[in-house]
Amino acid sequence: MPNSYFSFIILTYNEEFHLPRLLSSIQSLYAATYILDSGSTDGTVVIANGFGCTVKTNAFVNHPKQWHAALAAFNIQTPWVVCLDADHTASPELVALLAGFTGKGFEDVNGIYFNRKNIFKGKWLRHGGYSPFYLLKMIRFGVGYSDLNENMDHRFVVPGKTVIWKEGYLIEENFKENHIAFWISKHNRYSDLVAAEEWERMLKMRSQTIKPNLLGNPDEKKAFLKSIWWKMPLYVRPFIYFFHRYFIQLGILDGKQGFVFHFLQAFWFRLVVDIKIDELKKGQKQS
Structure with missing residues (x-):
């Protein structure tokens, strides 16, 4: 049965290696998944279609503008959206938190921070200010927006209350950066x-x-x-x-x-x- 509480939005560009890993990690949540692609020339779009994602294309300028476009591009039917990059995966603990999410108890909340686990060249960076590292990745749709006052450090902004999910990880590992x-x-x-x-x-x-x-x-x-x-x-x-x-x-x-x-x-x-x-x-x- 389709998830009626949240949808996923993902940005891609030539992510045929990373995308299957991400989509497989969230597949059990049965959430509508929307992908805004920047004109991939590899198998990214074919993979996205194979997983049943809705795909649109938009020319890339920078991440804040791309996220702004992504939030406006799709006919989102859920009250919440989870915004991810293609080199992310959701840990089983984070998937469990999302699986149990119904919005109950979050009526006065507009954003949820996930704890990111950053992996570089195969190693989890646990120090240097990189763990814990919280990113606002789940926002109330129509309330949260992309901060266009940034050129590179893309972030979402929500008015009002936010909460932090300290358990579970949004794992970020870009194999290209090896x-x-x-x-x-x-x-x-x-x-x-x-x-x-x-x-x-x-x-x-x-x-x-x-x-x-x-x-x-x-x-x-x-x-x-x-x-x-x-x-x-x-x-x-x-x-x-x-x-x-x-x-x-x-x-x-x-x-x-x-x-x-x-x-x-x-x-x-x-x-x-x-x-x-x-x-x-x-x-x-x-x-």
């Missing part, structure tokens, strides 16, 4: 988006949608930390961030894979962003 060339190329593109976004914030062209609050929900805490980050001096902050993640938050305990990830994500990526912001500043002065 090849470091792919990871670097991907994050080089992301650094363009982040640098442009931060430059626009410096010019007062953007503001945070979510109110910063160190004692608030996970996204309000992130908004608070970002408000500090944006005030820190370029070129200095990548060193501080890496030191904090690797030594203070014990990323050093994540072994070889942890060193590679924390160094690249916390230092290299942030340094490249700062260099590109500096280039944008110099470009404006010269124009």
Whole structure:
């Protein structure tokens, strides 16, 4: 019998390797599943159709805009939607939580955070601020929306009350990123988006949608930390961030894979962003 409480929305682009894993993990929930594809050239759409998913295509600009398009593209018939990326899978414990979800007791709730388990090169990153790591992934349809004030860090926004499901995991493992060339190329593109976004914030062209609050929900805490980050001096902050993640938050305990990830994500990526912001500043002065 079809699930009448929630539907799944998934973003894809050339995900023939990841998509069967995700769809198999949620298949027992019998929930309507909608996929917004970015123009895959592999077997992604064939696989989605094979699992009975409804598929539409939309040209990709960035993740926040793609999620905005996804929430508007489909005729959702359930009060809740679960929004996932193709490299996610739901742990059995998370599936059990979803299987028992009827909306009862959640009448005053508009969003539910899932606990993400991030796996890099086969290793679960349990330190460096990456566990626990809560993502707002289940939202009341028509109430929650994609935050278009971000270029790269896509997140959903809901007014009112949210809750956190600490049990179970949304497992994120992108096998493409096991090849470091792919990871670097991907994050080089992301650094363009982040640098442009931060430059626009410096010019007062953007503001945070979510109110910063160190004692608030996970996204309000992130908004608070970002408000500090944006005030820190370029070129200095990548060193501080890496030191904090690797030594203070014990990323050093994540072994070889942890060193590679924390160094690249916390230092290299942030340094490249700062260099590109500096280039944008110099470009404006010269124009």
